[in-house]
Amino acid sequence: MKKSLLVLLSVASFSCSVKKVSDTPKSEVPKIEEVIFKPSFTAVEIDTLLSEKLSIRAICIDSNKVWYAANNGNYGYLNLNGGKNFVGNIVKDTLKLEFRSIAQTKDNIFILSIGNPGLLYRISKDEKEAQLVYQEKGEKVFYDAINFFNDKDGIAVGDPTEDCFSLITTNDGGQTWKKKSCKNVPKVADGEAFFAASNTNINIKGDKIWIASGGKKSNIFYSGDKGKSWHVITTPIIQGSEMTGMFSADFYNEKIGFATGGDYEKPNQNFGNKIITVDGGKTWNLVGENEGYGYGSCVQFVPGSNGNELLTVGASGVFYSYDQGKKWKKIADYKDLFTIRFIDSKTAIAAGNKKILKIRFK
Template sequence: MTSMGKTRQTVSVGLCAAAVAAALMAPAQAAPTAVAGDGPRWSLKETGAEVRFRGLAAVNRATAWVAGSRGTVLRTADGGRSWRNVSPPGAEGLEFRDIEAFDGRRAVVLAIGEGEASRILRTTDGGISWTESFRNTDPRAFYDCITFFDSRNGLAMSDPVDGKYRILSTRDAGKSWRVLPSAGMPAAQPGEAGFAASGQCLVSSGPRDVWLATGGGATARVLHSADRGLNWTAAESTLPAGDPARGVFALAFRDRRHGIAVGGDYRGDQQSPRAGAVSKDGGRTWQQSATPPPAYRSGVTWLPHSRVAALAVGPTGTDLTVDGGRHWRTVDTGSYDTVDCAPDFGCWASGEKGRVARLELRGSRSGIPGGDYPSGG
């Protein structure tokens, strides 16, 4: 869920981060689409689709890609006012769960499933045409997520094969993929796997660091590699485990040390009392959030240019933290599966029944007079 957007002027984005965090802390109103009060809020964008979009890539406030069920890929270039259906021809039987976009023309999308259902496709012309660059031929493999370190180097991960997670690597922007050696991968726990819920079970930060989220085993773990997937270490998180429906569903790292994990139990009739955790040492250790999200959450993202503010989303709402993940509060009750932000504060969320929303920033309503940040558009 990576995008390579242009960073705004430092002073401008600093004020924007402060404005968003302050406005989001305002008392929430009852409107189901409001993030909080009169400040920034989710604005639903009509997509004309009814599929579930678990794959999302925010390029900027104008451009975003979403990918979902029935082989559907949509792209907007006007802030969500209109969407172009750029689904790969003949992909109706595929289940897209992750998409990584470098700009409005170049994107890589992952289809999940057993055996040949797991595929990777790429486009360099805004979705006019697609090329299949990987098709899984091992019936034991099931690919869940992809991530990119930069515009050329990336990884994809599969559930364990022969007792270890399988990692694919690309060095040419997704044109070709190779399976990495498994010697540096710790053994998986019995029943352990990744969750293809939001495109955030495999995430990267910087040129070499990557983290992998797990569930379904006796403990919910986070695996970390500092050399682009060759060697890994495993750490136990504090999130619920011990059941195939429980674990870490999404990760977000704002740098190579500071991370947030969210998840829980995805079954609607089950409680998730420990749905959030934080790490300050690159994922070596995790501490339970003092006030975690109140329910299962499947997606999480740091707000751009902020060291403390992040959003988490799930079927029952959106939560905000302004202290790096230690305390969370619900600021919206709409259903979303995943969330992603671009450097220019193009923050997007997507989910079931074709739902896509963008975080709207209104200067006069932000709670910070004179803040220099985007408004409308």
């Protein structure tokens, strides 16, 4: 099934400018530079790549393939070049497995289930093997996101089972995983956990990692050494109840980052739900107050946009910003998308309830 939708945008209504004082000696007259923000496209075309009875919250781009992890033990990939697609299914006893996390190395895909027991599978990209590489049982077990630093070192985060968040790591390409002791992981506040909304709680740039929590407390856990040491950074995003806080974060580079979420139980509330950092996550500020969307499930920077352009999906639809989140424009009315990833600056893949879409910017 394939469906196309063309959305025209007005460049004139989207452009704006701000004044910036450049660094100059105090004895000189400051030079005023004009920074112009404007959209990099004027139209959006959306095609349906998959229409099935699946709930998909985790996708990753592997060259010309889009791998996905879904509910009822399902996973697979779509071939973007018109080649064959692949559908896999994992059965474990009588469990109804729901995979909300996915990551990859050069040769393998990793999918991680939520709930008790937590099950992590390694899927060979040649489709020949699906191996259980980690499992954890316990009433409080709930893993939310997974990511890799490189082809050897990986990390996954989950809700606390003790007084710290759950953290499992690998150093051998995902063959074996170990859970970190609370002696080496920051403690969490009462009611603080993570959301398995779009597999974007974990952001990695080089050896640096930022993990976004949510709930009654919503903090950034930062490490500059692959998780050996940690710093806890407070944020101004709305928090205080079980379903508030950060649901998603993305870093354009080691300095510019953006996080979103809000109040899941008040999906149209569009304040307190967008925050930005320009100093590597040391400080965060609210942005786009009473602008654009409400609850956001996933946010991603547009590649090659100098950290200016953003795309979000969530309960209000698909929204785009050209000025680091100050102003927003709805570009599509899909309200049941959970996650997005960019292939390049002109193409993104979005997934959610019963669908995977390709979004092209022209």
